[in-house]
Amino acid sequence: MSEAVLAQILATLADLKSNQQVLSDKVDKMQVDAALSKDAHFLKDHYHSSAGHSDSDGDTVATPTFEELATLDGVFTDKPVLTTYVGQKGVKPSKLVWGASDPNTRGPVIVSHMASQINKRNAVGAYGGSYSIYRSLAVAMGDLPADHKPNFENTEPPINIKQQPQWSDISKIVSMDPFGHLTSEYYKSEIEKGMDIRPTIAITRAHMIVPELQAEIKAGTMHVDGKVFVSEEGELNVHKAAVDPVWYLPGIAARLNVEEDHLRRSLFEVTGGMYPDLITRPDLKVFLPPIGGLTVYIFGNHEQLSDPNTRLTVRVHDECNGSDVFGSDICTCRPYLIYGMKESIKEAQNGGVGLIIYFRKEGRALGEVTKYLVYNARKRGGDSASKYFQRTQNIAGVKDMRFQALMPDVLHWLGVTKIDRFMSMSNMKHDAIVDSGIKILERCPIPDELIPPDSKVEMEAKIAAGYFTTGSIPRDEDLCRTVGRDWDAFHA
Numbered sequence: 409m410s411e412a413v414l415a416q417i418l419a420t421l422a423d424l425k426s427n428q429q430v431l432s433d434k435v436d437k438m439q440v441d442a443a444l445s446k447d448a449h450f451l452k453d454h455y456h457s458s459a460g461h462s463d464s465d466g467d468t469v470a471t472p473t474f475e476e477l478a479t480l481d482g483v484f485t486d487k488p489v490l491t492t493y494v495g496q497k498g499v500k501p502s503k504l505v506w507g508a509s510d511p512n513t514r515g516p517v518i519v520s521h522m523a524s525q526i527n528k529r530n531a532v533g534a535y536g537g538s539y540s541i542y543r544s545l546a547v548a549m550g551d552l553p554a555d556h557k558p559n560f561e562n563t564e565p566p567i568n569i570k571q572q573p574q575w576s577d578i579s580k581i582v583s584m585d586p587f588g589h590l591t592s593e594y595y596k597s598e599i600e601k602g603m604d605i606r607p608t609i610a611i612t613r614a615h616m617i618v619p620e621l622q623a624e625i626k627a628g629t630m631h632v633d634g635k636v637f638v639s640e641e642g643e644l645n646v647h648k649a650a651v652d653p654v655w656y657l658p659g660i661a662a663r664l665n666v667e668e669d670h671l672r673r674s675l676f677e678v679t680g681g682m683y684p685d686l687i688t689r690p691d692l693k694v695f696l697p698p699i700g701g702l703t704v705y706i707f708g709n710h711e712q713l714s715d716p717n718t719r720l721t722v723r724v725h726d727e728c729n730g731s732d733v734f735g736s737d738i739c740t741c742r743p744y745l746i747y748g749m750k751e752s753i754k755e756a757q758n759g760g761v762g763l764i765i766y767f768r769k770e771g772r773a774l775g776e777v778t779k780y781l782v783y784n785a786r787k788r789g790g791d792s793a794s795k796y797f798q799r800t801q802n803i804a805g806v807k808d809m810r811f812q813a814l815m816p817d818v819l820h821w822l823g824v825t826k827i828d829r830f831m832s833m834s835n836m837k838h839d840a841i842v843d844s845g846i847k848i849l850e851r852c853p854i855p856d857e858l859i860p861p862d863s864k865v866e867m868e869a870k871i872a873a874g875y876f877t878t879g880s881i882p883r884d885e886d887l888c889r890t891v892g893r894d895w896d897a898f899h900a
């Protein structure tokens with residue numbers, strides 16, 4: 409075959425390919441247009457007329473308005489409501505004034521998708537954070553009636569977390585509902601009328617036993633005082649609060665320094681289009697995201713948390729399951745957590761208060777799968793402090809996704825205005841707290857003897873990147889010299 413013929417064939421093929429692309433683009437556009445017009449038609453028929461009609465497939469469908477939906481049998485609407493729109497007939501969100509100091513003016517957070525309430529929703533998402541997914545499974549399997557209403561008898565907090573001025577300051581609290589532990593009290597009449605309104609905070613009291621602290625009692629380095637440490641076996645008295653996230657989107661956007669619309673679009677797209685109301689209901693300002701929350705452990709008298717004359721020790725800890733629970737020695741997480749507890753307990757024993765705040769933000773909120781991939785890349789690629797952050801960056805695209813800007817809300821909820829001893833070296837945590845208006849008087853690094861040898865890599869890398877230290881800041885050549893244990897050593 410001559411070269412000229414070959415060139416002609418190739419040119420024809422290229423032409424065909426480009427025509428094919430043009431055609432394919434046209435078909436795509438037609439499909440999108442058709443889908444959009446069908447969607448518009450569907451929504452119009454469903455919500456803007458009350459007469460029965462046939463849909464494009466010829467099936468007769470019910471066309472209830474939202475007022476009529478409430479009277480339908482069954483827990484959910486007969487056809488799934490994919491989304492709702494601002495100003496849609498029948499949509500009447502229950503009043504929710506974020507930042508109001510009076511709980512009645514503020515109003516309850518309502519997210520239920522049940523037919524009886526779907527038009528009254530004033531928030532996007534679902535109660536229970538990530539556990540809303542398990543609830544969906546239980547409903548699907550018939551284990552849980554979809555309209556089950558919790559019985560809140562005797563569930564109220566054993567202590568009173570006093571309302572603080574911060575509860576009604578929208579610059580201070582945007583990522584949790586400050587009234588979240590009081591819903592069954594403040595919104596009792598709405599609940600009794602059948603509304604599904606749930607607490608997003610629960611407070612309880614407990615005894616806990618921590619082996620490292622038991623050992624301190626045995627060694628005589630800590631003592632039983634009868635109030636915090638209550639027995640020679642090392643039993644500890646504690647109050648604790650579990651907090652589910654409740655986001656006031658304008659406030660979250662402001663904290664993160666982005667536009668609210670932009671934030672909503674990102675939440676919608678990156679979660680696979682999970683919450684269309686984020687886009688179609690800009691009037692709904694509150695979002696209950698399907699993520700983990702936090703737990704607060706209080707040692708000592710909670711009533712003194714807001715008293716600036718009482719000393720306060722705080723450890724803000726982000727979850728690290730491998731170390732916290734299973735004792736992995738590649739990082740300092742559990743040792744630092746225990747050290748934070750020890751100093752918090754000592755503070756409480758001396759008449760102050762100690763706080764541990766535990767956030768479910770595994771692996772710098774990148775998740776444990778990403779974390780283990782990073783571990784592999786570190787161990788295979790030469791585990792040195794100089795390359796520590798780069799390994800995470802290569803895989804996750806960022807070094808960290810914990811967004812500490814939202815973290816101080818819980819401190820404001822408790823009325824904290826100053827921290828005497830802050831048990832953390834993180835510059836990000838420190839700056840977020842100080843920027844939110846809370847003073848930090850002393851920063852306490854983890855003592856050297858508590859740092860496992862293999863976690864020196866992480867520690868040096870963090871200090872070089874700006875973490876607080878009372879020691880020296882490692883130079884570049886030091887970072888190259890600080891290396892972790894080789895994988896082969898595991899089999900020795």
Ligand SMILES: [Zn+2]
Binds near residue numbers: 728731739742
């Ligand atoms: Zn860790």
